[in-house]
Amino acid sequence: MAMVRSLRLKVIVTVAALVAGVLAANASVLAVTSHRRLRRDIEQRGLAYAALAAGPIAQAYQTYYASGYGKFRELVMRLTALNPDVVEVAIYDTQGRLLAQSSEFADAVFDPGKRRTVVTRDGRLLRALQGLTPTQWPDADPDGGRAFVVVVPHVEEWGRHRYSVVFSVSYASLRRATLAVAWQIGGLAAASLTLGLLIAVALAAQSLRPVEALTGSARALAGGDLRSRIRLETGDEFELLAHAFNQMADRLAATIADLEKTNVALNQMNLELRQLDRMKSDLLANVSHELRTPLTAIRGYAEAIDDGFLGPVEAGHREALVVVKRNVERLMGMIEQLLSYSRAEVGAQELDLRGFRIEAVAEQVVEALKVAHGRTLNLHFDRGTGLPSVYGDPVRISQVLENLLTNAIKFTPSDGRIELRLRRLEGEVEVAVSDTGIGIPPAELGRIFDRFYQVDSSSTRRYGGMGLGLALVRQILQAHRRRIDVVSTPGVGTTFRFTLPEAEEAGAEPELEQGRRIVLVDDDPTFCQTVSSYLTRQGFVVETALTGEQGVKVIAGSHPDLVLLDRLLPDCDGFDLLARLKRDERTCAIPVLVASIRQERALGLRLGASAYLVKPLELEALRAEIEQTLSASPRSGGTE
Amino acid sequence: MMPAKILVVDDEPDVCSVLHLLLSRSGYGVVAASSGMECLVKARGERPDLILLDIMMPEMDGWETLKLLKLDGATSQIPVVIVSARAEPKDKIRGLQEGAVDYITKPFGAREILERVEAIFGPGGVAERA
Structure with a gap:
């Protein structure tokens, strides 16, 4: 609305200024001309009056002054009343002697015999008094205002010139008349201006109505009313x-x-x-x-x-x-x-992202593969130095490593060499898996990550597999928003490389944290992931192992505060592992919780388990059990 | 002493027969059923000490069969072990929640299944016999 208002204001102001300007010019021209006219009127009236009145006044003086002063006074007063501009009438003789003047009439009982003789010394007046034609010049009136003097010599019938009548005509009425005219002009101008403004307002409203209609419709359209139209x-x-x-x-x-x-x-x-x-x-x-x-x-x-x-x-x-x-x-x-x-x-939303030690995860995978493939496997693990924690889903990344290494093992002859190398880069950690295997032809490099794809279909028979491993690798890394690079020379070998970002939060350094440390041994990755992410959120530091062998290693290495052990493991019986931990004096003090889908509480407890939990586990109950077990046993971390 | 009697339920005759072979040679009495309905009938009639139950079966699947077994007072005390090709953790959890005592995934190893059955009848097991 502000726009419309300002537009209307602009129209009104413009029209009003125009009208006012024209009126002002008009009025000033009118004022000047009427002032001039009025002034001329006064002068002309004064001159004409002087010419007409001079004779009778002079005669009245001659006739009545000496004998009947009252008569003279009355005559002159009646004559002067005819022109209000005339403020003074005086009669002089040719020698400049003042014989009578109208100002004396104020005194009703004036005695002409007693008047003092006054002779003018004014040269201009004297010259005019002695001349025979009327003369006039500007002068000041008795109040100090502007006026003029008219001298009219009186010539008698036979040409005798004795007296002159001198009139003082004032401009005083000019001011009054001009003011009256000015008031008239001003009133007229004000009336015109008001009328003009009214017209401007009406005009603005009239001309802005379409704009307002347009504005309203545009606003309705902007507000989403698509049927808004203007008529x-x-x-x-x-x-x-x-x-x-x-x-x-x-x-x-x-x-x-x-x-x-x-x-x-x-x-x-x-x-x-x-x-x-x-x-x-x-x-x-x-x-x-x-x-x-x-x-x-x-x-x-x-x-x-x-x-x-x-x-x-x-x-x-x-x-x-x-x-x-x-x-x-x-x-x-x-x-x-x-x-x-x-x-x-399922994709990225299913990832359990957190800071973790990549070298620990890599170690577990390498150990598991060594167990699975026997000691002849030529697999080297370079764990790098000074690696930071990385950010990602440890279970998924362990799948990536396992698939890349399995792939390398599959395509590398038994005398070849496979290497897993970790390296610290700027803000990230690089993971590289290289082999001295058969390599991949350059033309095939772009397709090896496709599902069910294998370099030349005859290799399917020779090397087995469905071509899902690398597809899975790429999928997991894509969910992490990471890329995988591959460099390969046929007959020489292949290197796969990817990076993981450095973990940022303080919690990314689990080893340095003071939280209670728990090792989780369970072959079900989903279970591991669920429980581990839950416990991590609860402030525990969790390490996982997917096999009994890994479990033993991790427990011996990190010496946790508690072990959560699955009863059924792929490579050994959970109870065997429990017995082993309890036999070893370095680990016998660590409380062990056994979780299983089987009801063997008695046996578990006999073997030294601190508690026996039946799967499926209620996460809350698990935490309560862990807290209870931990509070019952002295903290073992850091005492070794 | 009568040998423990096990009811094997699977719509695949080959799976039934391999279970029959393994269990009977290990000294158990074995009764086979090829559908959920047959399982319910034989569970009442034969009074087995253990039921090995498949999940993916036509008409009445293992879940429904398990539910009905647990609802029937005559059969609700018989321990049930699920033997299924479904290996998802959520299936395992569901099975145990619905009252099964163990969950074995197919394809099972001969020794694995015998050991697990033994564990159920052994010391500390739910079907421990005096």
């Missing part, structure tokens, strides 16, 4: 503007309708895509489950035969059974990979 029939530019506005509104409405339609379609498509993606993930999961069932029968029978359930086994048969069992293992591995891939597809 204007002013026949001028405003109507054109309104028309253009309406066209614009039409276009806008059409565009928005289109956009909305597109949006709906996109949403629909997005929904369908997501559904498809979920179906694909479900399919992947279902297929892997379905594949397990026939494997159950194969594995069960192979092991039943191998264990002699169907009678003694000949050496040749046993060899065949080993092959069957090995391939069952491979199939199981692939199914596991399929499943973990379908799980990994």
Whole structure:
């Protein structure tokens, strides 16, 4: 509204200034001319009066002055009353003697015989008195205002010149008359100005109405009312503007309708895509489950035969059974990979991001692979020096390392060398996995991270695997917003490299923290992740181990305040591990909580467990149990 | 002493037969059922000491079968071990929450399944026999 108001004000002020300017010029011209006219009027009236009155006054003087002064006085007073501008009438003789003057009339009982003789010394007056023609010149009136003097010589019938009549004419009436005229002009100007202002206001309102209509509609449009249109029939530019506005509104409405339609379609498509993606993930999961069932029968029978359930086994048969069992293992591995891939597809929102020690995670993976592949494996681990904590999901990163190393092992001949190297860079830590394997042809480098892709399909037979490992690696790193680089020379070897950012928070240095340290030994990565992130949030420092072997190492290395142990581990029985920890005097003081899906509380407690928890675990209950166990045992950290 | 009797429930005859072989050769009495409905009938009739129950079965799946077993007073005390190809932690948790005493994932190893069954009948196990 401010815009409109200011526009209206501008119109009004402009019109008013214009009117006032014209009026002022008009009035000043009028004032000057009427002043001049009035002045001339006074002068002319004065001169004409003097010419007419001089004769009778002189005669009256001659006739009555000496004998009937009262008569003379009355005559002259009556004559002077005819022109109010005349303030003084005097009669002089040619010698400049003052014979009579009207100012004496104020005294009603004036005695002309007693008047003092006054002779003027004014040269100009004397000259005029002796002349025969009327003369006039400016003078001051008795009040000091402007006036003029008219001298009219009186010439008698036979040409005798004895007296002159001198009139003093004042301009005093000029001021009054001019003021009256000025008032008239001023009143007229004020009336005109008022009228002009009224017209300006009306004009402004009239001409701004279309603008206001446009503003209102534009505002409604901006507010989202797409049906807002303007109906204007002013026949001028405003109507054109309104028309253009309406066209614009039409276009806008059409565009928005289109956009909305597109949006709906996109949403629909997005929904369908997501559904498809979920179906694909479900399919992947279902297929892997379905594949397990026939494997159950194969594995069960192979092991039943191998264990002699169907009678003694000949050496040749046993060899065949080993092959069957090995391939069952491979199939199981692939199914596991399929499943973990379908799980990994969920994306970044599922990551459990925090600061962790990459060298500890790497160590666990390397140790597990060494156990799985035997001591002949030529795998070197360069843990670097002075590495900071990194920020990421430790469980997922451990999957990345495992897949990269498994991949390297698969494509490297037994006399080759594999290396995992950690290196500190500016603000991040670089992880590099290199091998001296068969390498990857340059043309294939871009595709090795695709799902189900393997360099030349014949290699599938030779090297096995489904081509999911590297896809999983890339997916996990993408969820971390990290890139993986690969450099490879066929026949020489391959190096994969990625970096993880340095952890920023103070809590990123778990080793330096004073929180209670817990080691979690469980083969289920999901369980590890859930429990570890929960306990970390509760202020504990948690390390995880996925196998019994790893567990022993981690416990011996970090000497935690408490161990949470799964009863069923892939490489050993949790109870065996418990017994081992209790036998070793360096670890026997560490309280151990055993968690299992099996009900074996009595056995667990007999073996030295501090508490026995039945899975599934209630996280709150787990924490309560941990707190209770820790408060019952002296703090062991740092005493070694 | 009567050998412990185990009811094996699986819609796959091959899986049933391998379980039958392993368990019977280990000295258990084995009864097989190929559907959830058959399981419910045999659980009442045969009074087994343990039920090995598959989850993914047509018509009545293992979850429903388990629920009905636990609702029936005659069968609610029989320990149930789930033997399933579903290896997701959420399935394991669900199984144990619904009253199963153990959860074995397929494909199981011969020794693994025998040990786990033994643990149930052994000292400290839920089906420990006097």
